[in-house]
Amino acid sequence: MQNFAVKNICKKFPFVKAGEIGKSLCKRSIWALSVGNRKNMTLYAGTFHGMEWINTLILLSFFEELCIHYKNRSALLGCDVFSILSNQGLMVIPCVNPDGVEIQINGASSCPQFERLIDKVGDNTKHWQSNARGVDLNHNFNAGWKQLRYLEISQGIKGPAPTRYGGKYPFSEPETIALKNLCIKNKFSHAIAFHSQGREVYSAYRNTPQKSIDLGNKFARLAEYKVSEPEEIATGGGFKDWVIGYLKTPAITVETGLGKNPLPIGDFQPEYNRIKKALVECIII
Template sequence: MNQNDLINTFVPRKYDFIELEKDLNFLLSQYPFLNLNCIGSTVLNKPIYEIVFGCGERKIHWNGAFHANEWITSCVLMKMTEWLAQTVSNENLPYHKEMLELYNQITLSIVPMVNPDGVNLVVNQEIENEEYMNFVTKINEEYDDFTGWKANIRGVDLNNQFPANWEIEKKRKKPKTFAPRDYPGDFPLSEPESIAMYNLANERNFDLVVALHTQGREFYWGYDHLEPSISAVYAKYFSEVSPYKAVKTIDSHAGYKDWFIQEFRKPGFTLELGKGINPLPLSMFDSIFSETFPILLYSLFNLEGGNLKSR
């Protein structure tokens, strides 16, 4: 199956929160079977949106833009969402029957932009809130270039916020206070964005999660030897259908995927899309999407027993 079998209307572009809302409105108008939820709010009170596709028992979750300057991951997820919606809704398209069957077997949760405040800062190089604009400029050492910003608008790295050996990350991370990147916060789950993602996973009890980041063209699939054996099966498939290298573990803690594996003992994956310096240029989008498409697609299938099947 190839993503080029469909011509999507999604246009990759500098993608801030306003552009996300435009595309969400378009998708909901075209595909009313999609559901949209607000799972929480950011520091600056922007809604954190979740798209829900499907009505089945198996529960999958994808997310993007935990890190502000990795906003291209939001573009990937929005294009993938449109691909799924188009395929299910048009019986004349290739793989319609297969995807319609899958639609009835899974419930897919997609949070395309976990960190809208931070994304707005990176994409626009400014935010409207004067108080926080002064704050981020100060902790950015008075530089007005925010392309290296990964944190939320309070200077907390949202993917270092989860209670999975958080104390280790707190002790060894170089920034000891709010910073453009890497500061894990004063305590786990101190930020509204991380709380929203924590609550979402606890409420839904997902069977598998995939978190999209950049960069490295690899993916991580283990944590502290707590991952289930089926994770290795998925990792094998993912590495076979894409050029991404499977890496079981790295010396890192307190990430969303780490916590999910620790808490639920279910498959969790962090995909590092593309290769280069963040934020990756939009000129790389087509190749990034082509490489990521089969991994996201295969994540929707139940691989128990080592065989590709939808249930």
């Protein structure tokens, strides 16, 4: 589905740049698409977790809609897309964890190389969040990783698991390495990580830069989401934490939708409409 959508967007909009930033453990493409000024870009990345594929739909739909307005030089919800993007480009990674999504939707057999491990650690792959070898990608970034690992162990997560196992060491997984290399190379002005669910925004991590707090407040105001402080186990190890802590770049996490993961596909369109204005306006900080 994703490969087809990416190719379709590229065909329709020759000004779009698309490429793989890397491959998952099972050699699925991790795509990145960009539009506008590539010297100064914002990053939106989604679907770090298997059950949260609604964010892939949201990011691809948003990117495509943005391209239509960029091409036609028309306004989107009152925003001048062409002038925004000419100044500040946008890169979108619709799916950081393609294997995890396949496992959640189609079961362990979609990752044959890891089928035995997946069957062993996950009795119900319908709740699978990790990558193919049971590492939670959003616990694998090098930001407070060790403390998070102790917390995981204290909660009984000692090895590969459907959720919340941080891996043997930070950046042990090809998916997190791909994102790390991309960010170091591109020096994004700010980043938003899209998860589900809760209609919440998280902007805090240790010495949170004021710009992260401002960005979080802006997104929350425009989408009518709430600003929250993470629970202990959700602190550290995450992409947003690493962007703030290591790259010293403003970043937030957005939890789209409300209900129980995986959110039903029927939630996609109304939720996308609800946050669209925030998506456009948060390209600029």
